[in-house]
Amino acid sequence: MAAALDLFEEHGYDNTTVTGIAERAGLAKSTFFRHYADKREVLFDDDTLAALLVEGIGAAPEGATALDALAHAFDRTGRAVFTNDRREFSARRIAVIAAAPELQERDALKERGLIAAMVDALERRGVPDLTARVAAELGALAFRVAYERWGDPAARDDFDQVLRRALVDVRDAGALC
Amino acid sequence: MAAALDLFEEHGYDNTTVTGIAERAGLAKSTFFRHYADKREVLFDDDTLAALLVEGIGAAPEGATALDALAHAFDRTGRAVFTNDRREFSARRIAVIAAAPELQERDALKERGLIAAMVDALERRGVPDLTARVAAELGALAFRVAYERWGDPAARDDFDQVLRRALVDVRDAGALC
DNA sequence: TGCCTCGATGGGACTTGGTCTCATCACCCT
DNA sequence: AGGGTGATGAGACCAAGTCCCATCGAGGCA
Numbered sequence: 001m002a003a004a005l006d007l008f009e010e011h012g013y014d015n016t017t018v019t020g021i022a023e024r025a026g027l028a029k030s031t032f033f034r035h036y037a038d039k040r041e042v043l044f045d046d047d048t049l050a051a052l053l054v055e056g057i058g059a060a061p062e063g064a065t066a067l068d069a070l071a072h073a074f075d076r077t078g079r080a081v082f083t084n085d086r087r088e089f090s091a092r093r094i095a096v097i098a099a100a101p102e103l104q105e106r107d108a109l110k111e112r113g114l115i116a117a118m119v120d121a122l123e124r125r126g127v128p129d130l131t132a133r134v135a136a137e138l139g140a141l142a143f144r145v146a147y148e149r150w151g152d153p154a155a156r157d158d159f160d161q162v163l164r165r166a167l168v169d170v171r172d173a174g175a176l177c
Numbered sequence: 178m179a180a181a182l183d184l185f186e187e188h189g190y191d192n193t194t195v196t197g198i199a200e201r202a203g204l205a206k207s208t209f210f211r212h213y214a215d216k217r218e219v220l221f222d223d224d225t226l227a228a229l230l231v232e233g234i235g236a237a238p239e240g241a242t243a244l245d246a247l248a249h250a251f252d253r254t255g256r257a258v259f260t261n262d263r264r265e266f267s268a269r270r271i272a273v274i275a276a277a278p279e280l281q282e283r284d285a286l287k288e289r290g291l292i293a294a295m296v297d298a299l300e301r302r303g304v305p306d307l308t309a310r311v312a313a314e315l316g317a318l319a320f321r322v323a324y325e326r327w328g329d330p331a332a333r334d335d336f337d338q339v340l341r342r343a344l345v346d347v348r349d350a351g352a353l354c
Numbered sequence: 355t356g357c358c359t360c361g362a363t364g365g366g367a368c369t370t371g372g373t374c375t376c377a378t379c380a381c382c383c384t
Numbered sequence: 385a386g387g388g389t390g391a392t393g394a395g396a397c398c399a400a401g402t403c404c405c406a407t408c409g410a411g412g413c414a
Binding site for chain 1: 398399400401402403
């Protein structure tokens with residue numbers, strides 16, 4: 001993954017071959033595809049996030065609203081996954097993805113997966129379907145906003161704080177619609 | 178596009194080759210790629226939707242809130258693009274996309290594009306950034322819900338009615354978060 | 355020590371998506 | 385009749401992704 005990120009930065013996604021990535025990492029092309037389903041996946045292989053979110057939503061206090069359950073899950077998840085030593089990496093990753101449509105595509109799909117997982121977890125709490133979908137969508141938006149803000153080198157707060165703040169901002173903005 | 182939809186239904190997306198699609202349509206492979214940027218794009222080549230939405234948002238009455246502007250745009254757009262004779266086609270298209278991850282990926286990216294266009298149009302009306310993002314996200318959700326409901330063969334209403342209804346539902350659900 | 359198993363890797367053949375170039379063909383204009 | 389022009393066909397070519405088989409190294413075991 002590190003080799004891929006380097007090469008994508010240096011030559012662009014399109015001008016980087018899987019053979020090149022593997023070579024740089026000291027592996028064969030076939031070994032690359034044994035670890036990643038395809039070239040895009042090399043920047044998206046994290047499944048732990050969804051699992052943690054689902055668990056956190058399930059563990060939220062009984063009477064919490066949908067967005068409160070999300071806030072609870074975010075608090076438990078944020079700092080665990082996005083440690084401060086990954087901040088610089090996140091910024092580089094965001095920049096590379098923003099420059100390659102194929103990576104944006106994968107990013108959008110992964111986000112859909114996250115949203116679907118959140119909707120599932122909310123519905124298991126008894127939240128009605130459409131409410132769950134709206135809440136998950138807003139949660140995902142807050143997450144994206146937080147990820148961008150946190151990736152800023154000038155930012156100093158931990159991810160969970162940034163995320164909580166973003167969720168409040170999104171909720172407030174939603175009240176103005 | 179018709180040839181592709183047929184073959185995707187019959188053999189699945191993965192087991193359909195571009196050569197096969199072109200053959201069925203009486204064309205050469207190179208001609209296919211002259212019309213569509215890639216194999217996925219054959220089901221997503223519609224740019225008019227975004228343009229109509231942007232225009233509709235710009236034309237909404239001055240004092241309207243963000244979601245009201247979206248509702249206005251939806252009213253002008255709905256029936257123009259999604260005529261009743263395309264209802265069956267939409268249902269087939271949805272089913273094919275749901276069965277192929279690569280198509281879902283493209284679908285997710287196109288939706289992001291639509292959202293970005295709506296955010297732009299809203300910001301040009303003076304709507305603050307985060308409010309615009311929330312509104313566009315909710316609008317996209319309403320759009321997706323409406324597209325699904327409208328594709329149901331049992332549905333009888335025109336698309337713009339279904340869409341308006343979906344937007345109200347989403348707004349109500351948002352109030353419960 | 356020698357043998358065996360097993361998971362991870364390397365290597366290479368093969369299919370398909372996608373790009374590019376060149377030739378051809380139909381049509382239109384004068 | 386001739387010459388431009390835009391759409392198409394044909395095929396070479398590259399890279400992504402699949403598949404199969406050979407190899408290697410780390411234990412486990414007699």
